[in-house]
Amino acid sequence: MSFDGPSLSLRILKAVLAIVIVSFLLSAAYISSLVVERQEALKQVSRYNTSWLASQAVSEFTRLEQRLSAYAVPDGGIDPGEVQLRFDILVNRAKLLNDGEFQDFVSRDPERQETVRLLREALAAAQPLVDRIEEPGNAMKALALLQPLETKVTALASAANHYGAQRVTEDQHELIRLHWLFSSLAAGLIVCGFILLGLLGWHNRLLTRAHHDLRFLAENLQRTSDELKKANKALGNAYAELQHQNGVLQIQEIELRTQNERFNAALNNMSHGLCMVDATGHIIVFNERFAQLFDLESSVRPGTTLNELIAYAEARGREGAAALRQICAEQQELIRERRQATFIQGQPGGRTIAVSHQPMSDGGWVATYEDITERRQAESQIAYMAHHDALTDLANRVLFREQMERALAQSGRSETQVAVLCLDLDRFKDVNDSLGHETGDALLKVVAHRLRSCVREEDVVARLGGDEFAVLQTSVHEPHDCAVLAMRIVEALGAPYDIDGQEIVIGTSVGIALAAEGNPTPDQLLKHADLALYRAKSVGRGTFRFFEPEMDAQLQARRMLEVDLRKALANGEFELFYQPQVDIRRKAITGYEALLRWRHPERGIVSPAEFIPVAEDIGLISPLGEWVVHEACREASGWPAPLKVAVNLSPVQFRNRNLVQCVKQALEESGLCPSRLELEITESVLLQDNDTTLATLHQLRKLGLRIAMDDFGTGYSSLSYLRSFPFDKIKIDQSFVQGLSSRADCLAIVQSIAGLGASLGMSTVAEGVETEDQLVQLRAAGCTEAQGYYFGRPRPARDLTHSLEDFGPVRAAE
Template sequence: MVAVAKSKKTSDPELFSDVSVLRRKWQAALKPGKDLPFFEDVMLGSLGRLADHIMLIKDEGVAFKVSRAGRYVEQWLETEIQDTTLDAFPPDCALILSEAVASARRSGQPYLATAHCVRDGLVQIYDVFALPVASRWGGTMTSVYVNRRGLQYNLLDAVFSAAGDGVLSMATIRDVDGMPADFQIVHLNQGTARLLRLPPDELRWRRLSSGTHALCAPEVFSRLCAVVSDGIGEQFEVSDDTSTLKISAAPVGDMLALSLTDVTDMKRREQSFRLLFESNPMPMWVFDVETRKFRSVNDAAVSHYGYDRATFLSMELQDLWPKDEWEEHSRALVGIGDVYNSGRNWRHLKADGSEIEVLTFGRRVAFQDRDSFLVSAVDITERRKAEARIAYMAHHDGLTNLANRVMFQERLRQDLERSRLVSKTIAVLCIDLDLFKNVNDSFGHPTGDRLLTQVAQRLAANVRGDNLVARLGGDEFAIILGTGASPIEISDQAIRIIETLSAPYQIDSLEVVIGASIGIAISPGDGETGEELLRNADMALYRAKSEGGGVHHFFEKGMDRHAQRRRDMEIDLRHALANGEFELHYQPLVDLAQDRIVSFEALLRWKHPEKGMISPADFIPVAEDIGLIVPLGEWVLREACTQASAWPSDIKVAVNLSAAQFRSRNLTQAVFTALAQSGLSPLRLELEITESIFLADSEANLAILHQLREFGVRISMDDFGTGYSSLSYLRSFPFDKIKIDRSFVRDLAERPDCVAIIRAISGLGRSLNISTTAEGVETVDQLDWLRAEGCTEVQGFLFSAARPASEVSALLGKFGDHASKAA
């Protein structure tokens, strides 16, 4: 017996006549100011036939009890009523009565419920109408009306007819030997007709041998014969072009009971799953949730992990896990839901023992009737390596592999925080390489980079423990000494570093010698933050560099003033060119054979509006450091050519070029532009270069020099004799002039070797047809020596210091015809 109840409140529109009568009587008996009508006013009187359908239920505190009931109610309850509790009734009746009475009592209103009672396979619907009433003797009661609604129906027939799956019965037709020869459909539901796509009348009583539907297929017939012969039920599938049916066949005597289920969509999903699983380039597998054994693996997993398929399917999940992660993997599987997304990177083992990092994603599936999980694994090993490389590159210098500025500042901040807790000092050493710029200019950037790499190796070997070495940029390095060392110990460390970095470097066949200068700041006295320490160490470094390099300096309070002056000069320099604060002065060059001025060397001067004239020795290095030397050099070219164009046509102008102008690769254009704008003949322009031009990018620089010389510009080598390879450069390029450095001229009277060198250079010039100019001539004796040794030209204070352009005409008038005599 099965009960199915459906409640319906009195406001529902579907009301039956008996129920309507009882509701009106209940409403009529309800007195103003009363919550419930009295029982006698509702139930006593002309109820007529309704009395047989009514029961009276009392609330005994712990249970409901039926005190009276009509004949119809007793038949429905299958029990005689004598103060009977509800638990003595059939369950379907007891359940609906409890619900109706409780609802009526709770709301204080009549309550209509519907009961579905099943007896002997027949379903009958009853209306159960509960009316709460009061008793004049105290307390409340409930009158319940019960009556059958509509016709009863057979439950099995209803289920059979309404089932979505096909259900049918077939009789076995046997041959003369008693063997199954055919089958005849004797009963079927609408589901069968729908699945076989034929009307019921075309299926019922038809034999399979005369049909055209799916059950008529030969393979189905043979399976049905086996079921009848063996007496054992079987499940199998049959498919056509559009659908797949799952058939369950069970023998019932000489009959067959069949159920048909449309599994087309499921098969399509399985096919999609197989395509997704088997053909997926991503490693995938299915494992059993209970045993954690692999149930299936795709080709990508077999290929990627290196296990053959048989080995893979004999393994458990933990065989992929490194032992140190077994516990973490196992915890992740506890209480796993229907969907799993990797919350972290996992390590997996491949067949060759190597490890990979993966992200795993899974979904619970039913696989071969087992609770399983479909998992896909994304190998992120290379991505993690790339991320690690990126993270490393973000904190390390790409050339030297030392820490970079970002890592240095972060480490300094951390060390300072720890030092405050233990009251220890932190020292910052800023290191700058002496003469490194000369190496870069002379031998090129590749050589400079290799030198920086060797410097980094020496620093890393010299600084051990928890200390940190970093390259901040260019040839600037820094060290954090976090050991709480004393100033004496830090000084000793700085001396060792300078000695280490000053030892010769071997780069291919080239021996390079540089030096180092170090500035030191110590916390907390020299700064409590990383920015303060680094800034003050840099100021101490500036002091060490200003003293010639090769030394170390601790920060002192007064250094801030020097640094401020340097910063002020940088700012002023950037404005000076735009504000027209630069000017050219000219120093004459005298031809000894003609005894007259033949050329002027243009020398740059800075006339600061507040500080007056500033020495080139002070501002030229700063201009080179801040990248202003190239635009400044182009201005000198234009200005010198413009002013020289107003001089006599036989007077030349000489302009010095820097290595930076050659590196800019705009030099030729700058020279041609200056000549074109000024109208000066190229034959009147001399460009003075130093031998460092040949040491860096010599082929490209030689090409520039040849291009300028072919245009008519004269090329002069300045400071001849002070470098390493001057003679070889004379072979590389046909110079028009070589200038003998003033250091040889200054000591002519005291040092015979200087006389010998000047004699050799003058002789070399005559042999190569190259003019020779001696710089720094200050006395008549020096002039006589130079004339005697065959120098072509002289230049120096004996004739004139560098003078403004406005005085060139006066100099020409005074020394133009008899320069040496007038001097």
């Protein structure tokens, strides 16, 4: 046997050890080199870290003093931003003096600590002065705070440099000591390497001697190993067969367990309860949901019958056992007839169970049980919500119509009548706009409660939408019954409301339709009541009206008017007429009031009193008002310079946020001087939103135009409005002018208004002057201007001559 293999391995081992020793030597030399390089780097860093911070602080301190001195000198060329920048840099340098190695340097000497503290306090004291450096004297004050510290800061920097040099020397000595220490360790490693080499040689000789002994033992082991291999092969074959059989059994067991788990999971995760019983009445299986539904034990002994399970539950006072026994009693007929069926079982506690029974081929049966209580309740709730208003809980339009159909059918078989009362709330939109929709909703709930209290139990109250309500009054013997109910509703809804501390006053109007003749349908009856409501609102709010046949014709006429009105603006059917406003003293025209006229292609001139309310209802008043402003400015721009034009603004138009922009655009496009435009508003405009309205008035005033209060004295708080906004003109309502000759109080009111206007520097215009006697009294009362038919009727712009001689009997007044 050859020994070349082991000898070769030992030679390789020796070569590896030699390489390791050489690596030790090279590592020691490299460590020494790194230590020297590290020494030089640490020397530079140590010198930079402490002394650099101190020198930078002194440098920034000196620069800040220079900037402050230069800033304090007039025309020094230094802006406040540069001073603020130098101050911020010095503050940051001062913060660094309290951190790291410099903090250790400062803590060694109380005098250094005092210097750093004084610097920090001086900077804190100078901070507000630097922030307001533009104020005279602040720069010198800040400089005075810093100058006493100049010597101390310089001394601190000098000490820091000295301290840094000492630290560098110490670190150099320490690193030299480490260098010799590492060199000694490297030498020790070399010596150890030689000793290890000697030991390995000695160990190699021992291994060679043992090798001869092991060769003999190896031959014996080889023979024994061959015999063991033969025995192990036979044993392996037997074990493989056993493993195969065991694997087959495990697979079958896993499949069976999986099927059982799936079956249990399917049963116990069903939303329905399930029970399976064999032909002898013994339970095969039931799931957890079945046990939960009837409060049963979740596990039973094999061979237990369903009746035994129920009796066991009843003995323990389980509440669901009685329900299950009742259901089983109904299933007995199905079991005998082997018939499939589904039925619903109601329980005394309000619970409802749906049962589906299915017979099996072996004579047994299986049934599922579902608790449908919540579903039934949800269906009932949905049905209720579909017929009731969600906010007020009143009947909605669908239920109201159904009740109307039922009541009309019943009234045909009796001597009583059915009536429908339609109503809506006056000024409800103002409540929503001013107080918000939450307050509006709360108000509707209280209105619904009051309506319920006004009707009988057999009557029906419904909310049709928004602020529209309806009442179905049954068993009506005569129209007086409806009138009494309508008056009761008007009175109840007109009483003040307290909504979240806000007192709200609204009203209502009622339209009544009786199903007396012609067997009207529910839709016709509602339509008639709605027409009567419209008539009640048109004659005055807070009242009621019965339906009359001619109302339908009036409705059709109004609808035709709406259709024509929507096309009138685009077709150019509107034009402006102008009524002169006359200076009573000078007997001269000072301007004109623009009055809107509609020249209908078929009906001719339509009165504004007829079409203006319709335009407001259908939302045309805003574009129509914008057209009036633009057209009046355009036509007035061609008049002689002193003459003004007055334009009325409706409350709806005043709510438009584009009003100011519209007026500004009209002035720019026409070139009319703003001082020649006069906008007239009524007190109802100021009632909408006082703050917003006043803001809009001030914006209009800034354009240079004039503002007049129209129909003064007819509202509730005219004097307060004069105080809140300085109007240019007051227009006295024509009702006071027409009563001058017959009522002394009218003359007193006119005199008071004229005196008030003179005191406030406002001109006063009397409207509706028709006689010479009225003109004389107005002149005596102190009015400055007048307008009315006495001076002539309004004319289109093309017919104006701007002379009173062409308008009427002005000479008679002279």
